[in-house]
Amino acid sequence: MLGIVIPAHNEEKFLPACLRAIGCAARHPGLNGEQVAVVVVLDSCTDRSALVATQYSTPTITIGARNVGMARAAGASVMLENGARWLAFTDADSRVAPDWLVAQQALRAEAVCGVIAVDDWCEHDAATRETFYRSYIDADGHRHVHGANLGVSARAYRRAGGFQPIACSEDVALVDMLIATGTTIAWSAAPRVITSARRASKARGGFGDTLAALGD
Incomplete structure (x- = not known):
């Protein structure tokens, strides 16, 4: 079985598109019928994220850790x-490609670090966008780490000790x-994963804050 984990803190706006994309990836014929399980981890949600997950028949667990x-x-x-x-990890404000899981499996590695693309730059100026693309390597051999596009075998995950209980850069710490x-x-x-460039980042120090800092 392949397991997909999606953390969510008040993500009712983005979660529908995320779950639709996950559904497409889970049904990809290249998986040859292997079971795919999905869980949304509702962390301190006070909005309708739980309802959205229910509407998409997606199992959830609830924690209050923020x-x-x-x-x-x-x-x-x-x-x-x-x-x-x-284990495949993405974010609730992101949309995985239809062949996301197939591409991870085809690499035949113990872990996979993928890349991201930004879907909408409207909250940032042109200089921020240009600075990002000058420094971002969208090619094999990159060294980017994104929790929105990460996969790891169960054995390697256990050997590494899993995710640390930290509020940001947990993906980098795991890698x-x-x-x-x-x-x-x-x-x-x-x-491939498309993600949000919103300035109101849900995790301080996360991707949103990184982009905001480029414009400072």
């Missing part, structure tokens, strides 16, 4: 308990531990 590292770890634990051999424990990582541009 901590993305703990949310990802909680979702991973559920998937591992249910027998997932592979650092994967490297330290000898995990084979594919730094690939094949698995």
Whole structure:
């Protein structure tokens, strides 16, 4: 089984598109019928995120940590308990490509770090956009780490100790531990994810704050 984990804190606006994209990826014929399980980790939600997940028949778990590292770890634990051999992580404000899971599996690595593209730059000026694209490597061999586009085998995840209970950069911390424990990582541009460039970042120090800092 392949397990997909989506942390969410008040994401009713973006979650429908996220779950529609996940549904397409889970039904891709290239998976040859392998089961795909999805869980949305509702972390301190006070909006209708739970209702959205129900409308899309997506299982949820609820925590009150307001901590993305703990949310990802909680979702991973559920998937591992249910027998997932592979864990795929994205974000509630992101849309995975239809072949997202297929592309991760085709790389035959113990972990996969993919790339992202921004869907709408309207909250940022042209200089911020240009600065981002000058520094961003959208090609194989990149060294970007995105929680919105990350996959890891169950064995490598356990060996690395899983996600740390930190409020940001939990994805980078996990990848650092994967490297330290000898995990084979594919730094690939094949698995694609489109993500939000909103300035009101849900995780302080996350991608939204990174973009905002480029414009300062």
